[in-house]
Amino acid sequence: MSRLLGIDLGTKRIGLAIAEPNALRARPLATLSRGRSLAADAETLGRVAGANGIGELVVGLPLDMAGGEGPAALAAREWAIAIADATGLPVTLRDERLSSHVAEGRVGPAKRGPSGGPPGPARRAANRARIDREAARVILEDELAARELGSPGERITPDPLPERPAPGASIESGTLARPPTRSGGHAHGAPPRAGTGPDPHEDTA
Secondary structure, eight states: OOEEEEEEEOSSEEEEEEEOTTOSOOEEEEEEEOOSSHHHHHHHHHHHHHHHTEEEEEEEEOOOTTSOOOHHHHHHHHHHHHHHHHHOOOEEEEEOTTHHHHHHHHHOSOOOOTTSSOOOHHHHHHHHHHHHHHHHHHHHHHHHHHHHTTOOOEEEOOOOOTTOOOTTSOOOOOOOOSOOOEESSOTTSSOOOOOOOOSOOOOOO
16 A cells, blocks of 8 residues: 655645555655646655655645635645646545644744854744644644544545656646545544644654
């Protein structure tokens, strides 16, 4: 069975986490910068998927606190549908309410400067990147826990195109050409837990 890739989608960055099949724990993987286009995001994720044996993506859906879908959630849903079509990988949407808050609590604030002063831009950026991939870990572990309870997230199946590029191959366009195909569960099958440049920032822990 293939691994799962958790994704915390932001406007500037994408946090990633990875889990083995049938596992309950995930680990932070990397933080990527968003590409200039959806095609660029899909190509990057295709390379990550190919290099790590990924067979499914789990994307956080930023619902509002009442469980509704505002502009941010709708944008994330459209992105996830298009990524599924572009990469050929199934995508599961997972309610990510409070994931960033939980991640910030786990990671903590940025370290202070060498002289004890406020953290500089580099330290703040590194801390933010670490929080992003920790949030992806929370999203993925929430989905794994929900599946144990028989309540998986909303599944998006990629459009079965006859000549789909292999993961990691160049993708020329990333337009959404069809409505979503969904099955199995819903985007918020389990309640949120109260405790989640250009080059990837790898975790060594």
